[in-house]
Amino acid sequence: MSLTLATFEGVHKAALALCTARGAHYIGGGTLLVRRANEGDLSIETFVRVTDPGLAAITLGPGRITLGASVPMAAIAARSELGALARAAKTIGGPAVRNMASVGGNLFAPSPYGDLGVALLALDAGVSIESGAGREEIPLETFYTRRQRLPSGSIVTAVSFARAALANLRFAKVSRVKPKGSAVLTIAAVLAEQDGVVSSASIALGCMAEAPMRARAAEAALLGRKLTREGIAPALAAATADTAPPTDAIASAWYRRQVLPVHLGRLLVG
Amino acid sequence: MPKVAIRFTLNGSEAAEFVESGTTLLGALRDKLGETSVKGGCLQGTCGACSVIIDGALKLSCLTLAESCQDARIETVAALARGGLLHPLQRAFVETFATQCGFCTSGMLMAAKALLDHNATPSREDVIEAISGNICRCTGYEPIIQAILAASRAATSTAA
Numbered sequence A: 001m002s003l004t005l006a007t008f009e010g011v012h013k014a015a016l017a018l019c020t021a022r023g024a025h026y027i028g029g030g031t032l033l034v035r036r037a038n039e040g041d042l043s044i045e046t047f048v049r050v051t052d053p054g055l056a057a058i059t060l061g062p063g064r065i066t067l068g069a070s071v072p073m074a075a076i077a078a079r080s081e082l083g084a085l086a087r088a089a090k091t092i093g094g095p096a097v098r099n100m101a102s103v104g105g106n107l108f109a110p111s112p113y114g115d116l117g118v119a120l121l122a123l124d125a126g127v128s129i130e131s132g133a134g135r136e137e138i139p140l141e142t143f144y145t146r147r148q149r150l151p152s153g154s155i156v157t158a159v160s161f162a163r164a165a166l167a168n169l170r171f172a173k174v175s176r177v178k179p180k181g182s183a184v185l186t187i188a189a190v191l192a193e194q195d196g197v198v199s200s201a202s203i204a205l206g207c208m209a210e211a212p213m214r215a216r217a218a219e220a221a222l223l224g225r226k227l228t229r230e231g232i233a234p235a236l237a238a239a240t241a242d243t244a245p246p247t248d249a250i251a252s253a254w255y256r257r258q259v260l261p262v263h264l265g266r267l268l269v270g
Numbered sequence B: 001m002p003k004v005a006i007r008f009t010l011n012g013s014e015a016a017e018f019v020e021s022g023t024t025l026l027g028a029l030r031d032k033l034g035e036t037s038v039k040g041g042c043l044q045g046t047c048g049a050c051s052v053i054i055d056g057a058l059k060l061s062c063l064t065l066a067e068s069c070q071d072a073r074i075e076t077v078a079a080l081a082r083g084g085l086l087h088p089l090q091r092a093f094v095e096t097f098a099t100q101c102g103f104c105t106s107g108m109l110m111a112a113k114a115l116l117d118h119n120a121t122p123s124r125e126d127v128i129e130a131i132s133g134n135i136c137r138c139t140g141y142e143p144i145i146q147a148i149l150a151a152s153r154a155a156t157s158t159a160a
Ligand SMILES: Cc1cc2nc3c(=O)[nH]c(=O)nc-3n(C[C@H](O)[C@H](O)[C@H](O)COP(=O)(O)OP(=O)(O)OC[C@H]3O[C@@H](n4cnc5c(N)ncnc54)[C@H](O)[C@@H]3O)c2cc1C
Pocket: A025, A026, A027, A028, A029, A030, A031, A032, A033, A034, A035, A069, A070, A091, A092, A093, A094, A097, A100, A101, A102, A103, A104, A105, A106, A107, A108, A109, A112, A113, A114, A115, A116, A154, A155, A156, A157, A181, A182, A183, B044, B045, B046
């Protein structure tokens, strides 16, 4: 048994290699995958890497913002135009991890990781995927329901979201160790108000299920309400609906459920 | 196992070796190139002992594949001292007792260098953030924070 790295300039050939090479895994920054190999995961036999510089581009279009899958967290954290998303990237790991950890890898990261993905989910981002079968763009929410069983050879090439949503993004990562700690839970919200009440709400939760999830019941309970303690009370009461948080070394499922409404309340009304 | 040639600049000198494909940079540096100033601790990304600077960015050599560093410029702690003189960061670490067993020190120094290379006058918070990926089991961190702040003060007062 051996471990090899196969490097490709483009995504297409890499997708084919993922389908044909033994034990092939796409490698982004490697912070999770190489760790698995170092820990002795023998299912990994081939790392498949793509060097296309286009995958490392951040494109700030007039209507949409696109982040290539290879963009590291440090590059997002350094872009003040990315506002709360830049602050979300800065909560991930320490400086060395942020220089390596990619956007694409973050979408596959198991709980308690995947913090950037939570912010992207609240932004209603789309995920571009290329596989032997072709290219498609799917909503991030759909991606999270399928990420364990994507067709073989699938490579995430980019995520994109509306620039207008970014201006309204709020993000909170709750961790016990500062400044670098894994999440007890992560919350992101994009809210719009009209005539003093919430006209649209998108709330995403991390560490509250197997993958980041939308808090649909809380979103519905916010519509038409004022962003006051009283106004948000129904949303807080609905916050844990449909959640199935893990119990891990960071927190128990019970604790996560207990504190979610507290932190959501702080994020919504300060 | 297939062997591949890797070439990069290591502390200012050309380095070339055959390594087994899939080897980590940490393995290539220590076992092939004899660069044992780089320490391997957890091999999981959590301790920071293996930190090196690759093309100006702090990275973890235990999670970086050697082959992905073709033509890169790699700096380890061995590059800090020049002509028998300790780097201001190293001097400050000695003077403030910021190194005890020393296992974390090469990674800490590289994290500190990466900070000062980009921000010559960091605040205490900047320093804490910069070493937040590095674990020290001996010092309690405060002497390390003081050493990095002292080195930055020394460098800025010499420059003034
Ligand atoms: C010390 C430490 C601290 C960390 N702290 C945090 C934290 O605070 N928050 C957090 O969210 N994460 C954290 N992480 C986890 C991790 O660094 C990030 O989630 C990172 O974004 C993962 O990206 P990567 O490029 O390193 O993934 P990789 O390790 O390269 O890949 C991870 C998985 O995703 C797949 N994959 C990667 N990219 C693609 C792609 N483009 N297309 C298809 N599949 C792909 C790989 O095949 C693999 O299965 C931490 C990790 C470490 C080691």
